Amino acid sequence: MKFPPILALSVALALGYFYPFGNPLGASSGNLVVLADADLDGLDDALEARLLTDPNNSDTDGDLVPDIEEVLLGTNPNVAGAAGSFPPPEPKLHIDAYSLGPDLVLQISGHVQQSIISPSFVWADANNLASLPAWDMRAYRIDHGSRPSVKSGWNVASARFLIPKSIVSSEPSASLAVRAFIDGEDVAAAVMFTQVDGYLAQFRTGFGSSSMTWSGSASPAHPATPLLQSGGSTSTGGGGGLFPVDPTEGGAPSSSSADEVCLQVLELTANLGGGRMAYRVADAYCDSLPQALCFSGCVGTIDDVIIGIDIISLLGG
Numbered sequence: 001m002k003f004p005p006i007l008a009l010s011v012a013l014a015l016g017y018f019y020p021f022g023n024p025l026g027a028s029s030g031n032l033v034v035l036a037d038a039d040l041d042g043l044d045d046a047l048e049a050r051l052l053t054d055p056n057n058s059d060t061d062g063d064l065v066p067d068i069e070e071v072l073l074g075t076n077p078n079v080a081g082a083a084g085s086f087p088p089p090e091p092k093l094h095i096d097a098y099s100l101g102p103d104l105v106l107q108i109s110g111h112v113q114q115s116i117i118s119p120s121f122v123w124a125d126a127n128n129l130a131s132l133p134a135w136d137m138r139a140y141r142i143d144h145g146s147r148p149s150v151k152s153g154w155n156v157a158s159a160r161f162l163i164p165k166s167i168v169s170s171e172p173s174a175s176l177a178v179r180a181f182i183d184g185e186d187v188a189a190a191v192m193f194t195q196v197d198g199y200l201a202q203f204r205t206g207f208g209s210s211s212m213t214w215s216g217s218a219s220p221a222h223p224a225t226p227l228l229q230s231g232g233s234t235s236t237g238g239g240g241g242l243f244p245v246d247p248t249e250g251g252a253p254s255s256s257s258a259d260e261v262c263l264q265v266l267e268l269t270a271n272l273g274g275g276r277m278a279y280r281v282a283d284a285y286c287d288s289l290p291q292a293l294c295f296s297g298c299v300g301t302i303d304d305v306i307i308g309i310d311i312i313s314l315l316g317g
Helices: 006-009 044-052 065-074 136-141
Strands: 090-098 102-111 117-123 128-134 140-147 155-164 175-181 185-196 199-204 212-215 237-244 259-272 276-294 305-309
Touching: 044 065, 044 090, 044 305, 065 090, 065 102, 065 155, 090 185, 102 175, 102 185, 117 136, 117 305, 128 136, 136 155, 185 305, 237 276, 259 305
Parallel strands: 175 305
Antiparallel strands: 090 102, 102 155, 117 128, 117 175, 140 155, 175 185, 185 199, 185 212, 199 237, 237 259, 259 276, 276 305
16 A cells, blocks of 8 residues: 555644643744744735735734634635624634645644644545544644634634645645544544646635534535535535645746636545545636636646545544
8 A cells, every 4th residue: 555645754733732722822943934924813924815815914804803713713804794793613623735835834723712632634645544643743833822712712723834745746636634622522624635737736615714624513514605616515526616735826837817716516436435535526617716826727627536535424423
């Protein structure tokens, strides 16, 4: 069996270092790249560019709920919500990624009241499904910490990691999930990667979220947005957009279409076991999305196979 490339690092993302609460975000010792987060809201500027939020304003829409918390709540950080209209927080994780030169930044956040324990990471590609204990990834942690939520009694925990991008880019398609017990509830979040025109891209569903995120045994649900084409449950298939992991225009061919996104409709073709799923790209086309780039080879991805992790199956639901 092919050895999962991520295991070669002996890494696992140390979410267990999220607590105790009240500690400021602190950088790890060592020769690390300083990553930009101009408004110090827990969303790196590169991710804010993807979300179309203001990197210099932690609350882009001015509704008194910070952008990072709107991502966790599943609301739109660019449209002000009325007071009292936001859903209550629940134990939740969110994972996102972008490239920084030869490396890949993994940014993880979560809503938590008391504790995050027993964190682990799950890697899936066409040949492997591997679970990684969190302790092993501590050497790749950039920083970690927590801050009080605007929701009374809650905290926003966060951590960032820097791993070689080749771990993901060496595979035609791969997924990475993070799993932990938050306040006693088993929760997880996953992100999917694929290759287009020789460039690494991230498959994203839902507005304001580049990951598939569900809690407990609840059914997967995605906000109704132009990025969602059919359904939304990864247990049967669904739709989403492809975004270069490189936050600069160097992450896609120069022939890519500006202000458009490559939309893909996925259909489940195989349950590979343990939550690892294989999807066929049933349709792909460019559609309008400001400040996005549609890969020139978008239509050519039809019939490609994308590997995902179904969170419900992973959690045993």
